[in-house]
Amino acid sequence: MDKINQTFTSEFLLLGFSGYPKLEIMYFVLILVMYLVILTGNGVLIIASIFDSRLHTPMYFFLGNLSFLDICYTSSSVPSTLVSLISKKRNISFSGCAVQMFFGFAMGSTECFLLGMMAFDRYVAICNPLRYPIIMSKVVYVLMASVSWLSGGINSIVQTSLAMQLPFCGNNVINHFTCEILAVLKLACADISLNIITMVISNMAFLVLPLIVIFFSYMFILYTILRMNSATGRRKAFSTCSAHLTVVIIFYGTIFFMYAKPKSQEFPGDNKLQTSDKLISLFYGVVTPMLNPIIYSLRNKDVKIAVKYLLNQKAIQ
Numbered sequence: 001m002d003k004i005n006q007t008f009t010s011e012f013l014l015l016g017f018s019g020y021p022k023l024e025i026m027y028f029v030l031i032l033v034m035y036l037v038i039l040t041g042n043g044v045l046i047i048a049s050i051f052d053s054r055l056h057t058p059m060y061f062f063l064g065n066l067s068f069l070d071i072c073y074t075s076s077s078v079p080s081t082l083v084s085l086i087s088k089k090r091n092i093s094f095s096g097c098a099v100q101m102f103f104g105f106a107m108g109s110t111e112c113f114l115l116g117m118m119a120f121d122r123y124v125a126i127c128n129p130l131r132y133p134i135i136m137s138k139v140v141y142v143l144m145a146s147v148s149w150l151s152g153g154i155n156s157i158v159q160t161s162l163a164m165q166l167p168f169c170g171n172n173v174i175n176h177f178t179c180e181i182l183a184v185l186k187l188a189c190a191d192i193s194l195n196i197i198t199m200v201i202s203n204m205a206f207l208v209l210p211l212i213v214i215f216f217s218y219m220f221i222l223y224t225i226l227r228m229n230s231a232t233g234r235r236k237a238f239s240t241c242s243a244h245l246t247v248v249i250i251f252y253g254t255i256f257f258m259y260a261k262p263k264s265q266e267f268p269g270d271n272k273l274q275t276s277d278k279l280i281s282l283f284y285g286v287v288t289p290m291l292n293p294i295i296y297s298l299r300n301k302d303v304k305i306a307v308k309y310l311l312n313q314k315a316i317q
Contacts, residue, residue, distance in 0.1 A: 041293030070289035073107035110152030116210030
């Protein structure tokens with residue numbers, strides 16, 4: 001009976017940045033400001049993509065989905081992180097940890113697929129412009145987005161259920177500021193081979209496969225652009241892809257560092273590595289969603305025009 005009780009954990013303790021108490025207020029202010037920018041920037045993009053008829057195209061439909069995803073992703077973890085930083089309340093219930101892990105993994109998986117879908121959309125628009133309305137019809141791009149959300153959710157259900165059914169033997173201290181799956185797996189006192197195998201399969205499906213689609217899409221796009229005779233046409237084609245490509249580089253650059261090789265076992269005293277993992281996780285979890293609307297707004301004339309139009313309409317009202 002005692003052995004069974006030792007394997008059950010009713011709550012977890014998130015260490016976060018408790019090792020740097022003097023910096024916690026600075027982290028609180030920094031994360032709060034970034035979170036408000038995320039809500040505002042992505043919210044404006046969603047409203048613009050819905051109410052401005054000029055943005056009723058596949059590219060902006062995907063962008064609206066990406067903005068909504070970023071809001072959901074950050075809202076699943078940032079508020080609790082802010083509370084822990086300001087109140088020093090670092091415990092989270094077992095079910096709360098499972099929910100946080102599910103949303104974090106689901107949103108990350110879905111974003112990988114969405115970025116791949118957006119690259120394919122740009123490939124069709126630039127390489128097959130005459131057939132673009134047929135290939136990327138409303139039914140097709142809505143189905144593509146739905147598949148992204150559904151597959152991300154299913155992947156997260158599998159990963160979360162496998163992780164949370166593991167025995168933890170009383171060890172409930174997570175050296176992270178969220179219930180990040182790799183940090184939770186380190187606490188397990190059982191064989192996690194199945195988790196590692198499913199994580200590798202997940203990485204292949206949600207990291208490698210979309211990245212292959214993105215790579216070949218942009219190879220064909222680059223080939224098509226270089227064959228254009230018009231300098232204006234080349235600039236326009238580059239401008240429609242540059243924002244998406246920038247987001248892809250930032251997102252995949254950070255997330256590959258964290259998930260390309262699941263690190264379930266690390267040396268307990270390797271604090272520098274653990275701190276760097278937290279900062280990188282914070283970067284792709286907060287900074288990237290904050291940069292997305294900024295990048296798309298600065299590099300896209302249609303978005304800037306739509307946002308200005310909406311702001312002018314509100315000002316008039």
